[in-house]
Amino acid sequence: MTSLDTTVEEPVLVSDDRGVRTITLNRPAARNAVNLAMATAIDAALTEFDERSDLTVAVLAANGPTFCAGMDLKAFLRGERPITPRRGFAGIAQEPPRKPLIAAVDGPAVAGGFEIVLACDMIVAAENAFFALPEVQRGLVAAGGGLLRLPGRLPYPLAMELALTGNRISARDAADRGLINRIVEPGTAVSAALELAAEIAACGPLAVAATKRIIQDSPGWAADEAFERQSEVTAPVRSSADAQEGARAFTEKRAPVWTGA
Structure with a gap:
């Protein structure tokens, strides 16, 4: 058939x-x-x-x-x-x-x-x-x-x-x-x-998305505001569970297990 x-x-x-x-x-x-x-x-x-x-x-x-x-x-x-x-x-x-x-x-x-x-x-x-x-x-x-x-x-x-x-x-x-x-x-x-x-x-999903956003949007940012604008994007990533997991995995010499949170 x-x-x-x-x-x-x-x-x-x-x-x-x-x-x-x-x-x-x-x-x-x-x-x-x-x-x-x-x-x-x-x-x-x-x-x-x-x-x-x-x-x-x-x-x-x-x-x-x-x-x-x-x-x-x-x-x-x-x-x-x-x-x-x-x-x-x-x-x-x-x-x-x-x-x-x-x-x-x-x-x-x-x-x-x-x-x-x-x-x-x-x-x-x-x-x-x-x-x-x-x-x-x-x-x-x-x-x-x-x-x-x-x-x-x-x-x-x-x-x-x-x-x-x-x-x-x-x-x-x-x-x-x-x-x-x-x-x-x-x-x-x-x-x-x-x-x-x-x-x-293989990289942190929150970090990947934030990185794309900064590269894409930053050409339109005023020079004197660029780092402040960047910080608004990166702060949630820095305080995320994935950031903790990335640091922990590095010190434990293993691959990280990302959760996207």
Whole structure:
């Protein structure tokens, strides 16, 4: 008897393992183009990820040869807008999670797909991947966060060139420019991203989330307020049970057992 695989009916697959959540875009036949169902599922997966004390870091991956081709234009023509009230485009662009998120890119990430990648904190990409914001070539504007984030991730002249021409940048060139954390063989981006995630998950979850917040928010802090603002974030971590456990585990020469409290 042949069993039917029903996973294709789910726009996003979610799995958890040892503090790491894996969120997988699962519309390979549509090049993982984002429709409302996918955006809603991503939003829900990220919201639960942030709320769960046993999860420290997440990997955003995709099934099929394309990471994401952007917005589903067929759904758009039917009147759909792949936007959620809280997180915006694709359930991530306007409000990424407060915990670290790693993009595992195996294949093209273009238009809204590149904007999803830019909403992540770290990028692991296969050598065959490439990135582009081709909206201007279609008379549109990349309004899903790409234009807001790209100048902070690449040198200004290069970010401007990519945005104004819609041209693609290869994973290798992106790595050379500092956009990508790790570049790997095709087909191995997810496993490499999970290795990076495991390194992060071995650390204190409260400390990890606070560290991300400081790095992310501090560029907007006034210089004379920076240390005070930082202290507001770090004080609860310093007084946490996990901080005590980290110190105790170090003195006892063992791995810490984090509780997220």
